[in-house]
Amino acid sequence: xxxxxxxxxxxxxxxxxxxxxxxxxxxxxxxxxxxxxxxxxxxxxxxxxxxxxxxxxxxxxxxxxxxxxxxxxxxxxxxxxxxxxxxxxxxxxxxxxxxxxxxxxxxxxxxxxxxxxxxxxxxxxxxxxxxxx
Amino acid sequence: xxxxxxxxxxxxxxxxxxxxxxxxxxxxxxxxxxxxxxxxxxxxxxxxxxxxxxxxxxxxxxxxxxxxxxxxxxxxxxxxxxxxxxxxxxxxxxxxxxxxxxxxxxxxxxxxxxxxxxxxxxxxxxxxxxxxx
DNA sequence: GCATTCAGATTACATCTGTAGTCATCAACT
DNA sequence: AGTTGATGACTACAGATGTAATCTGAATGC
Numbered sequence: 001x002x003x004x005x006x007x008x009x010x011x012x013x014x015x016x017x018x019x020x021x022x023x024x025x026x027x028x029x030x031x032x033x034x035x036x037x038x039x040x041x042x043x044x045x046x047x048x049x050x051x052x053x054x055x056x057x058x059x060x061x062x063x064x065x066x067x068x069x070x071x072x073x074x075x076x077x078x079x080x081x082x083x084x085x086x087x088x089x090x091x092x093x094x095x096x097x098x099x100x101x102x103x104x105x106x107x108x109x110x111x112x113x114x115x116x117x118x119x120x121x122x123x124x125x126x127x128x129x130x131x132x133x
Numbered sequence: 134x135x136x137x138x139x140x141x142x143x144x145x146x147x148x149x150x151x152x153x154x155x156x157x158x159x160x161x162x163x164x165x166x167x168x169x170x171x172x173x174x175x176x177x178x179x180x181x182x183x184x185x186x187x188x189x190x191x192x193x194x195x196x197x198x199x200x201x202x203x204x205x206x207x208x209x210x211x212x213x214x215x216x217x218x219x220x221x222x223x224x225x226x227x228x229x230x231x232x233x234x235x236x237x238x239x240x241x242x243x244x245x246x247x248x249x250x251x252x253x254x255x256x257x258x259x260x261x262x263x264x265x266x
Numbered sequence: 267g268c269a270t271t272c273a274g275a276t277t278a279c280a281t282c283t284g285t286a287g288t289c290a291t292c293a294a295c296t
Numbered sequence: 297a298g299t300t301g302a303t304g305a306c307t308a309c310a311g312a313t314g315t316a317a318t319c320t321g322a323a324t325g326c
Binding site for chain 1: 219220227235239242244245257265
């Protein structure tokens, strides 16, 4: 029997690192963008060089998190990974890892740390009411 | 003016990695414990060798997250970093990074992902009521 | 007292991450 | 057409992490 055509496995979306996330944020804000445009937005904030952004972009492309489209001799980058998809899976990871999958203790934790604003409370109340309907 | 006595800086508790966290979990569950006892609890679950646990323990000691106390020729390990301290700071990190410091969108996210159980909802309602008093 | 054994300490090593520098290429300007 | 500048590709390199194997010294069994 022939060797199965491997190397096509996806094994779930690869995780993206914190630095890579900064690049994604820029792309979620506006896309497509060139490497230079992204750098203009994030390089000063993070004190990065353009080269750093380019490296992060190629890693993101390798991870299938952003797509490239040629535009003359440069590339336009577009996010493939959606922001909600990312924040959702990271949030679930945290809840699973730290709170055994239960969200309530996380909430209690944030309350104790006084990390909940008045607005948060109001929004969450509204959300709860909505979920209960 | 003399050079400030540096090298005593703490610069905040060092972050602990995911593998290290597994060891901390065991110690939070019960402490003090020996390296072997910890391994008995986590090695099978994570498919680790005792050597791995020992490495992680020394890194945790270096990071000031656990304390050692000699017991004959081996050590008893005790957590220095409290569980709440850790989960609290990790939770805040996530909220800051992904949701601009606002907790409400995190809950919206979890709700959308159907990561909220009935119990969670009830507990959160109770907690909200409590916070509002 | 000497061999065995059981710690912790030291060393190993591949991968991932942060952060760039350098190379090769292609278009554009003079 | 040759030089210059802009771009992505390739290379670099240190520190963190995952995952151990090996070394070393002390306790213990004869």
